[in-house]
Amino acid sequence: MKNSKPQFDSYYGKPVLKAPVWSPLDIGGYLFLGGLAGASSVLAAGAELTARPGLARAGKVAALGAISASAAALVHDLGKPTRFVNMLRVVKPTSPMSIGSWLLAGYGPAAGVAAATAVTGLFPGIGRAATIGAGLLGPAVASYTAVLISDTATPAWHGGYREMPFVFVGSAATAAAGLGMLAADPAEAGPARRAGLFGAALETVAMHQMRSRLGLVAETHHQGKAGKLLKAAEALTIGGAAVGALLGRRSRLAAAVGGAALLAGSACTRLGIFHAGVQSAEDPKYTVEPQRA
């Protein structure tokens, strides 16, 4: 005590805020899968309307698979399946999680019908309506999760609330593009390759903007687990989009490699943003200094 120079910017260096109690894999996965599902539904609807059956089927099956897995991740995080029922107890516009639950209650069945009719070939009319419905709800599914995490006191999440939805939809587009490039015939996957470029550009620009707005808190994007994940995300996303766009049309292998890189990049982005939030809550500096400024 006598010789050290105490820094009283916090109570013995303890955090001011509570870090999110969510499991990174469950909720990081939930964010990634929601984006993959939402943007896949949009790509599927576009493919359906432009007569690209292979790309459409891939998108529909991916959307159902991803949204089911994301619901499973959410229920796993809640601990007991019966607790999910409480999510539909009320409708609360001030709670993005409440709004999100209702959104998923509408989107999930639409994505399910779209996938089921695509796989079985039954009821094509109903299938088309469900495909378009899911395609219209998809962007909301891909973007509401940005509001979900921004509507907290976590400095790295709240501070970036303006750019976060653009990062998320960009990342959603790259994930869906990656899956389309992996699963569909390169002859049909032109939109997926272009979606990869679009998503990568949107995500990169929005991420840059977000960091400049975060100021001191942007440090959390460069250090620790978050730093590694976000660095990997950038390389995978830009690399995957470039490989897909340049080589994906001629080579099935290149399309698969680019697609896998885009999917991995999107997952890294979500996990990296998750961990940046945790870091920003755990160090009181990121709470106190911006509030003092």
Place this chain on the structure above:
Amino acid sequence: MGFFTDTSVCIGCKACEVACKEWNAVPEDGLNFSGNSFDNTGGLSADTWRHVAFIEKPVEKPAEGVQAVDLGMPTVGQSTPDFQWLMSSDVCKHCTHAACLDVCPTGALFRTEYGTVVVQEDVCNGCGYCVPACPFGVIDQRENDGRVFKCTMCYDRLGAGQEPACAKTCPTDSIQFGELEELRERAAQRVEQLHADGFEKARLYGENPDDGVGGAGAFFLLLDEPEVYGLPPDPVVTTRDLPSMWRHAGVAAATLLIGLAATFLGGRR
């Protein structure tokens, strides 16, 4: 109704922590000395609803004209200690604009007829959204349960016309319970008195209804900067920006829809 915690008379006895645990049957969470101070609870959590902070800091010189009184205490070698204690009993702030209540997707958190914020244990589904939403880091998830818990301001005692257990047991009246208006008046007088006595850094925290959380239902008289006590200097309810967040998300969603639609232009390639 609310709390006014006057930390200038807190003696760090932790009777409030014990009374809270006893009355509310809050589970034991270990006696974990941090090695930093005599504080054995560390901070507010699902199982610590009142927390007395022990802040050891170097002695400050008394203000001009104030004479330190020699209490004649026994000493070892040194005539005056080189550090002093600040003690403060922290608690849920029961914010007027409460982020935890706003973000709760199930309605498990609600505002009582006393203006306080309470969790309904049987409705909470353990989503944990309120935990990072709280700008004070108060509410927390109980391990092995998954649901969240925090101070209820002894909702059950208020219903029976009694004051909360912590205020009842506080031997120095550091924790005072009552109508917020009346408490604010009393607090303002106390700050004036402390300033007159030379404690220039004495200030109120959370008493202003125009602050970022609309004023706290539990406010404090502090003898130093809020962050010294582990409190945020300028907390703002996160949902203040929610309309703007939804607008940005709407524009982003439209960008995604239009951007992906555009990828289908340009022919069959």
